Amino acid sequence: MQPTVHSIRISLSSEPRLLHILRCVVRYRAQEAGFPPEDSDCLSMAIDEAASNVIRHTYGNRPDAHLEVEIRSFPDRLEFTMEDSGPKVRPEALKPRPLEEVRPGGLGTYFIKCFMDAISFDEDFKEGNRLRLVKYLAPKGSISDESARQDRE
Amino acid sequence: MKVRVRTENNTTIIDCTGEVDLYSSPALRETLLREMRGASAMVLVNLTGVSYIDSSGIATLVEGLQLSQRTQTRFGLFGLRNNARSVLELARLTKVFTVFENEQEAVAKIASTLPFSGLP
Secondary structure, three states, X not given: OOOOOEEEEEEXXXXXXXXXXXXXXXXXXXXXXXXXXXXXXXXXXHHHHHHHHHHHHHOOOOOOOEEEEEEEEEOOEEEEEEEEOOOOOOHHHHXXXXXXXXXXXXXXXXXXXXXXXXXXXXXXXXXXXXXXXXXXXXXXXXXXXXXXXXXXX | OEEEEXXXXXXXXXEEEEEEOOOOHHHHHHHXXXXXXXXXXXXXXXXXXXXXXXXHHHHHHHHHHHHHHXXXXXXXXXXXXXXXXXXXXXXXXXXXXXXXXXXXXXXXXXXXXXXXXXXX
């Protein structure tokens, strides 16, 4: 029998004030999927950073564009896809800058890489960009799962 | 997010409350840079009430730090909650900023710190 996959799709205009709502949905969905609160916060930040990048860099801070975020919950992971209709982003854009450079900006991609297990652009997506981000749940009873439980106690 | 400016013991304190993200960080940036260019020789950012800060908020604080070097203003942070501290640690910035535990310590010690002189 195929495992059940739960899916939520959110359509947002590219207004920064809506990022708060996106973070709330991601955090809630992550906790519901079994991620501990700390990991859920990290996931919501990663998706916030990805959406912020779209608003700032792909749309050049235009508030009248749109992005679509889909959250799919599998038994072992959460998968996020973020679609925009802006100009194509080069995959090199996912490369974070060296942390030795203390300067404003450029940290968002670094945080995304820190918090997600996999991140890639869908090269077959024709109009705009589709970013795929994946975070796996720690297996039940694993060392990290156990230490997380102990941390919370 | 709300930003309030007050003065304690000749030190400008910027109280920041709420979530600092792409939407709200421009307001913090405007206040921080204005105060840094003003008459105050010491500026502190109170993050006690900040429940969330993203890379745009961190970038704002880094911009303030860089400006403090040019204006020779003593600049520090205090009241970091776990999430803000974790984000700064992840970005390896806790050693770059002058970070105090609380307002009492910050106001007492900021005058004895050196203005940011850049990285070695």
